Every structure is written in structure tokens, then in C-alpha cells.
Amino acid sequence: MRYGLDITPAGAWGRPDQIAELAALAEAHGWDGVFCEDYLAFPGGLPTYDVWATLALVAQATTRVVLGTLVTPLPARHPPTLALQARTVAALSGGRVVLGVGSGDPLGDPALTEAVSRSDLTEAALATIREAAPSVPIWVGGAVTKRRPRARALRWDGACLYRVPPPDWEDLTPDDVAALREDAARESFVIAVGGRQRRSDLAGERRYVAALADAGADWWHEYLPPRLTAEEARRRILDGPVAP
Numbered sequence: 597m598r599y600g601l602d603i604t605p606a607g608a609w610g611r612p613d614q615i616a617e618l619a620a621l622a623e624a625h626g627w628d629g630v631f632c633e634d635y636l637a638f639p640g641g642l643p644t645y646d647v648w649a650t651l652a653l654v655a656q657a658t659t660r661v662v663l664g665t666l667v668t669p670l671p672a673r674h675p676p677t678l679a680l681q682a683r684t685v686a687a688l689s690g691g692r693v694v695l696g697v698g699s700g701d702p703l704g705d706p707a708l709t710e711a712v713s714r715s716d717l718t719e720a721a722l723a724t725i726r727e728a729a730p731s732v733p734i735w736v737g738g739a740v741t742k743r744r745p746r747a748r749a750l751r752w753d754g755a756c757l758y759r760v761p762p763p764d765w766e767d768l769t770p771d772d773v774a775a776l777r778e779d780a781a782r783e784s785f786v787i788a789v790g791g792r793q794r795r796s797d798l799a800g801e802r803r804y805v806a807a808l809a810d811a812g813a814d815w816w817h818e819y820l821p822p823r824l825t826a827e828e829a830r831r832r833i834l835d836g837p838v839a840p
Contacts, residue, residue: 597809599837600629600817602666602791605645606638607822609829612645616653618833619661626836629662630654631696631817636672642822648681655689662692666756666791666817667737669700671717678721679728686732695729696756697722698737699745715744722752735788740772750779754786756817765792767804770811777812790817794838806840 601622605615619630632654634647647665654663663685668678678695686693699714722734735754738745739761749755755776760766768789776787789808795801805816818837820829 597805597813597839598628598662598815599626599839600631600662600666600788600790600815601627601833601837602631602633602817602819603829604633604635604638604820604822605647605650606633606635607642609826610643610645610822612650612653614826615650616657618829619654619663620657621830622833623658623661625834626839627661627833628837629664629694629815629817630658631662631664631666631694634665634668638822648685651685651693652688655685655692658689660692662694663689664694664696664735666696666735666788667698668696670697670721671700671714673721675721675724676728679725682725682732683729686729691731694733694735694754695725696735696737715748718748722748733786735786740768740776746776750776750785753784754788754814756788756791758791762792767792768808768813770807773808773811773813786815787813788815788817789813790815790819792819793821794818794832798838801838802840805838809840 603615622630632647632650635644638644651663682693682695699718733753735756736749736752737756740746740757740759749757759768773787820832
């Protein structure tokens, strides 16, 4: 099992240079990856910063950790530009970049509010990105309980799925992971689980993470919300991941 730290480039300590400093701290304290949410504007009005400028600085501040987005809403992005950004940061990092993607939320345009329309946009964007940035692994997010996101994830390089999205978050179960592993039918397929804050029941959390690992999960991700104080964010990083 590898352990990822999910951070949002938004809020009082979310500038790209600050995130890069935290990423270096994470690398020194047992974390295996630093992943950033990708927002044009973080909900609630917090100041928001560009995810690829952030990841470029993270690449320069670290030498070992995997870095990437979890997740980029493809229908809201320009695929050739996104491919260029991912390819550039992959070069800066020595090939440590993962592109996490999803279909995102409805975009306001009535033509794009139907899930099937967003799904079609997502599929077209993925084809463009793979052609332009073939060496960048693509992990697909969304609800494991929905047919399209699950099937899409199985066609690409990995899954970063959940059961129920925020605010009513529900994690994958070990049975979900085992089923994904069986259906993927290839060892190279990556299963990343998590993306929420650590529960207060650390013993229970460790048992859950151990069960995920036994079922075939590759990554466990923990989220640091941007509304934490900078001191609390640093403390959680220094504590290291919840390892079984």
C-alpha cells in the first residue's frame, strides 16, 4: 500500500509555493504521493490557484513522491492544453505525474447538464490527452455504483472512485476493491481509495486500510481541507500516513 496526501491549492496556505513546501515536508515524513484538487474557483469563495503551476513547483521541491490531480473535470477543460500541462510537469518531475480525471458537475449550459453529454465530452477529451501525452497514467474518478464511471476506469490506467460523493462521503469497501481488481484483470491497473479526512478512530482506520490492501488496493489517500489552519495541516503531515 502507498499513501497519498490530497491538498487543494486554495485558501490561506494554498498558494503554489506553500503547497510545494508542504509537499517537501510530506516526502520527508512517509507520504508516497501529493495530489491536488483541480478547481477554477473553490466553493465558498476561497482564493484559488492554478493546479498545474502548483504541481510544477511540487515537482521541483520533491524527488520521490508521485504527484497529480484528483481530479480534473474534463468537460470544463481544454484537452490539448491539459495534455500540454500534464506532459510539461511530467518532464519536470522525471515522469512522476498521474492525471486523475472525472466528468465533473453540470456546467450551466443546458446542453452540458445531462450526464450523457458530460460523459461524451469526457471520452473525447481522454482520447485527445492519451494521443498527446501517452506516457502520463490516467486514473478515473466518479461513483463506483454508476455504470459509466466504473466502466471508464477499467478501460484506463487506474481508478480513484468513491461510493457516495461529498458531503455524504462513503468510501469503497474491500469488496468493491476486490471486484475492481478482478474485473481489471491486469496487475498494472492501479486502485486508489480515499480522499477524505482521517477518522478519529485510528485503530478502526488502520483495520479498514489493511482490509483494502488485502483486497488489492494500491493507494490510500487522506485529504487536508483548505479551511484547516496552516499549523494543523503541517501537524497532520508530520504525523505521517495511517499505516496498518
